[in-house]
Amino acid sequence: MKPDASERRVLERRLPDEQATMRLGEDLAMALRAGDVIALTGDLGAGKTTLSRALIRAMADDAGLEVPSPTFTLVQSYDTRVPIHHFDLYRLTSADELDELGLDEMLATGAALVEWPDRAGDSLPTDAISLEIEHLDDGRLARISGSGPALARINRSLAMRDFLAAAGWGEASRRHLTGDASARSYETVALAGEARVLMNSPRLVLGPPVRDGKPYAVIAHTAQSVAAFVAVDRALGDGGISVPRIFAQDLEQGFLLIEYLGSGSFLGTNGEPVVERYAAAGGLLAAIHGRPWQPRLEAAPGTVHEVPPFDRDALMIEVDLLVDWYVPYATGRPAGESLRAGFRAAWNAVFDRLDTAEKSLVLRDFHSPNIIWRGERQGHDRLGVIDFQDALIGPSAYDVASLAMDARVTVPREIEATTVKAYVDARKQAGAFDEAAFAEAYAIMAAQRNSKILGIFVRLNERDGKPAYLKHLPRISDYLRRALAHPALAELRDFYVRNGLIGDAG
Template identity: 45%
Template sequence: MASHQLRDLPTPFLSLLLKDESDTRQLAEDLAAILKPGDLLCLSGDLGAGKSTFSRALIRNIAGDPDLEVPSPTFTLVQPYDLPRLPLAHFDLYRLEEPEELEELGLEENLEDSAALIEWPEMAEDLLPKSALWLQFRHGGDEGTRQVEFYSEDPVWGNRIFATLEVRRFLKTALNAGQIKRQHLAGDASLRTFEKIVVGDEHLVLMRWPFSDATLPENIRSYMDKVHLAKDCRAVAAIGGELRKIGLRAPAIKRADFDKGLVLSEFLGSETIVIDGKPVAERYFAAVDVLAAMHARKFPETVDLDTGETYQVPAYSADALVSEANLLLDWYLPEKTGTEASDQTRAEFEALWRGLLDGISEAQSGWVLRDFHSPNLLWQVGASGTDRIGLIDFQDTVIGPVAYDVVSLLLDARTDINPELENALFDAYLQKRKGLGQEVDPEAFKQAYVVMGAQRISKILGIFVRLARRDNKPAYLGHLPRMEGYLDRVMTAPILSDLKDWYQRHIG
């Protein structure tokens, strides 16, 4: 058997002292928070140096199960974990006879869509990817302590490690507690990440906003500018604060560092307005009450923050709405037809949309949260009135046609809303507005509703294909039939007849 010698590695970019096993488990949480498909962690060190403790903690954290059995793969050499958040393979190469045997274990195939963790990686000699992160565990100077050094030939690892450790420092300062547990939370389709933070019996949410204008590719930055997507987490504080002022249930912020893109806020649970993927009518009617309450108020265009700064809520301009609809041309049309949209096709499409938007220019305008649908509406068990709905993911709020958010709810992109429920919710919304002293013209509102419906559906069809093809998230393609059905539904409105004809000619 080959000698267990650490291969030649560059100078470590970081060295940490772990005082005890809890520090080792905490480090595993910090790395689990940033792990993604294709990542390879190589753990070196003598027996008893902490590799197994680290491995078990990392796997359990990714699994979201602190009691998960994590057997040592010493004899099987590899133990796969098909975990919902991130598939992971745990290798132990201690008994590897020859480095070339690594190919038979399927490491390369695993890294295509999974992460991997290797104990005794030196047994593979130079056959491991140079992009791997190596952690060298050593016994510390005092009993029970460990020293861990970080190496990689890929400089990106340094940035990622320092960023997750910065999050840990932020949490310790904000909470002034010893035991702080970090756990991945399912988030949205954006670049932001979310974690559930547990301190004793208290649960909080950490949002990390890991990007800025300077770090975004030009094409993404340009699109965000066109459609007025929020640039930093100040938007969360501004919008959430105003929603809370009128008594709506937006998470209260406990601590924030806007410059570092970190916001620690109240945890409103994870139960939404659907159960087992199906809409719960009672909860949707409660969400309608929230919309009516919002639309009965006039929100400010400029919000004062506690920091002394101000936040300007952008307008949902016609240019922004057309740019969003154009995602259908950029992604969905090529997916369905195999051809790119010509300049003439684009010009015709844009002209149709500008005409439709001009036709509803007198529709009520107000704050539009933009994604007022089931993933972002958290059911508050035991609450009453509008408190029954917890609001999240509102940072991209703009000022535009309020019918847009009604569409977001009644034609929910993540669950099937049948026409009967849609119509009942629509009528309930109008009745609730009337009960709040605001008579809404049903026909005029319906016009705005179907135009905004066609716009939102067109946008989402493009986004779902983009997520599948560009961002390697093919599950989003499963939502296309629902959105196509919604599109057929709204296209029956006479105001959309010309647009319907365009869709039939160019997409079918």
């Protein structure tokens, strides 16, 4: 059954030439997700083949990929970022043959581009996107109709193309770069041999109230708009930190065109930590934490971002993720009220120790995925920093723990120690520095961060359907044991061991 026509929206794009048709194919490719179906129609010579080829090549990130017509095979499949299955149903004798071709199974993990969709009868999903290309004057008109999330994604992708056009980059090619655990995504865009990054950062959906009538993101001070990125980027750049230059911005829609800092991985060839790079990053953090930062930062004329404090409510709601998500996962039953009360009491006693800890600008996720290594450069310029929109004013030791106990890669104890030493040595060289106070704050923030991450990674699996994060749990548990070994955390460690939150090892 097709959706009610009144529920369907229609988007139109004029395509004056073949290049515009190819760009539309790229725009569609950037929006596709598993389960999406595009039903493509148009007269002979309307540009269906051109659009299909551009879409598939963009999905494959291969401009020279051979894309044969599936007229005789009925379907041609491509192992791309999201697997794409190109159907040509002209030779289909019965709609039932779609079941034999395995359309439903293909859509479980991939997307489909379907030519001659009328031959499928009612066999295509009701939320399939219809794309009709017709002749118009000397060019073409593309009419895209549908409803639901797929059309919303396509509409946003087209808006991103319009944003590029307003910035003078309308003819740029687009390729998926990366996504993260949030709704943000990034693309590389290329024009005349130059590459930049297109950042797609929609306004944060706050979700339901979880405590004191406030959503989690409000209590944890998660950035709600891209203005936070812009403001912190400008402050860091003015402070001599290598962050992306911003060439164009649309704060309302959440689009940025920013500098491409390179593709150099902070990790080694096989994804292993490199001691010299971690030590260099420790030195960079020392430079950041050794200077004052103002909490009021300008994102644009008339738009000021107030960097939030890493206050007790934020610290506590983050660490509570362990009892909310990890405890049920690890024990098979929800955390009881007694455990919750004891957990919060133990952590409140620990957080009291942070009242006198050094505070600075905390980038919050300063670890390998968010650092670009540029070994050909000198000093701190070797490190490009790309993720900081959730920055807070809080215990500076947090960022050191984020780096030295990298959530995405196993950092051996000796590299952790070298990283921390590089930081401490740089701080001492710059002036007076209380190493003992830092060591205690480092242990507290490492325990807080790794407790939080255990909960987040389970939540990503159970709530968001992202099981890949579970493989990191043993590493995070080991980091947590390392942090809790500090004498100042003896009572908290005993609570964790007593309640089975960590093993009595390390």
